[in-house]
Amino acid sequence: MDKIERKKKFAEMVVSLPSFVWLAVFFAAPTLIVLSFTFHDHTANGGVAAAWSLATWRDLVNPDYPTIVWRTIRISLEVTAWCILLSLPCAYAIARLPKNIRAMVAGLIMLPFWTSFVVRVFAWKTMLHPDGFLQRCYYIFLDIRTWLFDWLPGFLQSFLCWLGLATPGAADPASATILDSELAVVLVSVYTFLPFAIMPIYTAAEKFDFALMEAARDLGAKGFYAFRKIFIPGVRQGIVSAILMVFIPAIGSYVIPQMLGGTNCVLIGNKIFMRAIQNRNIPHASALATVMALSVLVPIGAWVWWKSRQNAKDKKRLEEATRESILMGGAS
Amino acid sequence: MKKSYFSLTILVLVLLFLYIPIILVVAYGFIPNGISMQFTGADGSFLGFTTKWYEQIFSGAPSVRKLLSSFWLSVEIAALATLASCVLGTTSALALHKWKNRFQKIHYALVYTPLIMPDILIGISLLMLFVACNVACGFWTIFIAHVTFCISYVTMTVLARLADFDNAVTEAAYDLGAGPLYTFFKVELPILMPGIMAGGLLAFTLSIDDVVITSFVNGAGTNTFPTYVSSMVKHSKNLPAVFALSTLMLLGTCALAALIRVLTNLRMKKLS
Numbered sequence: 001m002d003k004i005e006r007k008k009k010f011a012e013m014v015v016s017l018p019s020f021v022w023l024a025v026f027f028a029a030p031t032l033i034v035l036s037f038t039f040h041d042h043t044a045n046g047g048v049a050a051a052w053s054l055a056t057w058r059d060l061v062n063p064d065y066p067t068i069v070w071r072t073i074r075i076s077l078e079v080t081a082w083c084i085l086l087s088l089p090c091a092y093a094i095a096r097l098p099k100n101i102r103a104m105v106a107g108l109i110m111l112p113f114w115t116s117f118v119v120r121v122f123a124w125k126t127m128l129h130p131d132g133f134l135q136r137c138y139y140i141f142l143d144i145r146t147w148l149f150d151w152l153p154g155f156l157q158s159f160l161c162w163l164g165l166a167t168p169g170a171a172d173p174a175s176a177t178i179l180d181s182e183l184a185v186v187l188v189s190v191y192t193f194l195p196f197a198i199m200p201i202y203t204a205a206e207k208f209d210f211a212l213m214e215a216a217r218d219l220g221a222k223g224f225y226a227f228r229k230i231f232i233p234g235v236r237q238g239i240v241s242a243i244l245m246v247f248i249p250a251i252g253s254y255v256i257p258q259m260l261g262g263t264n265c266v267l268i269g270n271k272i273f274m275r276a277i278q279n280r281n282i283p284h285a286s287a288l289a290t291v292m293a294l295s296v297l298v299p300i301g302a303w304v305w306w307k308s309r310q311n312a313k314d315k316k317r318l319e320e321a322t323r324e325s326i327l328m329g330g331a332s
Numbered sequence: 333m334k335k336s337y338f339s340l341t342i343l344v345l346v347l348l349f350l351y352i353p354i355i356l357v358v359a360y361g362f363i364p365n366g367i368s369m370q371f372t373g374a375d376g377s378f379l380g381f382t383t384k385w386y387e388q389i390f391s392g393a394p395s396v397r398k399l400l401s402s403f404w405l406s407v408e409i410a411a412l413a414t415l416a417s418c419v420l421g422t423t424s425a426l427a428l429h430k431w432k433n434r435f436q437k438i439h440y441a442l443v444y445t446p447l448i449m450p451d452i453l454i455g456i457s458l459l460m461l462f463v464a465c466n467v468a469c470g471f472w473t474i475f476i477a478h479v480t481f482c483i484s485y486v487t488m489t490v491l492a493r494l495a496d497f498d499n500a501v502t503e504a505a506y507d508l509g510a511g512p513l514y515t516f517f518k519v520e521l522p523i524l525m526p527g528i529m530a531g532g533l534l535a536f537t538l539s540i541d542d543v544v545i546t547s548f549v550n551g552a553g554t555n556t557f558p559t560y561v562s563s564m565v566k567h568s569k570n571l572p573a574v575f576a577l578s579t580l581m582l583l584g585t586c587a588l589a590a591l592i593r594v595l596t597n598l599r600m601k602k603l604s
Contacts, residue, residue, distance in 0.1 A: 252450020
């Protein structure tokens with residue numbers, strides 16, 4: 001018996017150990033190394049000091065870093081919001097198409113993904129060039145906006161400025177270029193991550209029973225009301241995966257701000273790269289990486305915890321209901 | 333049922349938004365002037381299309397030699413990383429499917445966490461490991477990094493395939509006297525093959541396209557196609573060659589996808 005047990009255990013180890021060891025050595029261990037580096041100070045020649053210290057964490061409140069962390073989170077949320085907003089009607093529209101066209105359109109959505117990501121970002125960079133067509137459109141848009149707001153009473157204009165819808169006074173030509181601004185980073189990030197938001201919502205929408213929408217309409221719900229109250233809750237699972245698929249890479253974004261954001265839009269990813277490769281300040285890079293990991297893991301962890309609590313509650317309610325019905329059945 | 337024209341309009345606009353850069357990638361490959369990246373000369377006259385970038389790529393001209401070598405390095409690494417991650421991903425999926433104990437729970441966490449970690453964190457932590465172990469960065473460090481982030485994707489794809497795997501098949505094989513290895517190669521592997529292929533395809537795409545992780549672990553002088561392109565400046569003379577090569581890659585992938593489609597259709601016809 002013992003021999004069979006041992007043989008089984010041996011089989012399990014043979015099958016699991018290759019991937020287990022690989023990931024332990026090349027994923028878990030490096031992560032722990034990064035974490036431990038944050039508790040050391042950096043040395044002048046680019047190394048890590050041997051003594052333990054909290055100097056790195058103290059340096060993290062340096063006025064530069066919190067701004068960058070906040071900017072990264074803000075831009076990631078903006079990108080996620082745009083992606084979800086655009087992919088909901090898209091997924092809805094694809095799911096309503098006839099079956100043979102559906103697969104083709106879904107394929108069309110994923111096809112851009114087959115061109116190299118860096119090359120697509122380069123194409124955007126060329127497109128957003130200051131002499132380019134898009135930039136000229138943007139100038140016209142800015143002109144119209146200034147012209148419109150010139151006619152407004154002063155207090156309304158300052159209110160709009162406060163909302164971020166108007167620029168106070170004359171537009172500064174340097175800040176009016178799309179390239180090297182936050183606008184370019186948000187635009188191209190939405191472009192890059194949009195297929196990854198559409199796909200999970202579309203997968204959920206395909207399983208969604210559209211008869212429900214029809215029922216809602218028969219009961220008097222107007223188009224958008226039915227969409228909001230029936231469709232969106234129906235594809236909730238897809239929306240959650242879409243949010244994760246966009247938010248995680250957006251937080252870790254490094255190439256897009258590097259190539260399109262210039263010096264105006266430095267994100268955590270760029271700062272990590274700068275500290276790790278250019279300045280050789282490994283503890284600082286590690287600390288920033290830890291902050292980034294936390295800003296991804298904390299929301300996901302909170303969601304998983306909330307979800308499991310919700311599930312436990314539902315289970316309990318179900319059990320109580322079953323027990324009650326059994327009791328009632330016994331009584332009758 | 334009433335059609336929703338609003339959502340259809342959005343879909344068409346989104347498709348346009350997704351395709352304009354792709355169309356431009358193709359167009360930029362025919363640009364005569366690589367420095368201004370315009371089809372018109374300084375006086376505004378139209379210069380026409382050129383195929384010189386394609387000629388350079390096919391003849392392996394010295395001006396594009398670095399670009400081509402980075403491209404072949406990418407292919408080489410992607411092929412090797414796909415192979416390794418398919419093997420490791422399949423074994424880990426089998427283990428996770430077969431046994432459910434505390435050790436496998438840790439194993440699952442190890443496989444799952446890389447999926448929710450931003451790429452850059454995997455890149456920097458591997459760089460730290462290589463620095464701490466005094467390993468010189470180059471071909472093999474890129475290979476290790478790519479295998480590390482590809483395993484999880486392969487495992488997840490194969491696990492999905494295993495979810496509707498009928499265990500009775502393997503039991504039947506055992507009852508008929510087949511050993512575990514024989515059963516694996518003759519029964520389980522053929523059934524899992526579509527899942528492994530799908531995972532491998534995903535791994536290949538991810539590996540050949542990766543720039544973030546590679547730029548941390550490539551060391552000086554070793555460039556894959558994405559890191560080489562991202563290190564080019566805007567006004568590099570050879571920029572159209574990059575776009576031409578990308579167009580060729582896009583055509584290649586489309587042809588491959590079409591071929592796979594035709595082959596599966598043929599097989600389906602034969603089976604029915």
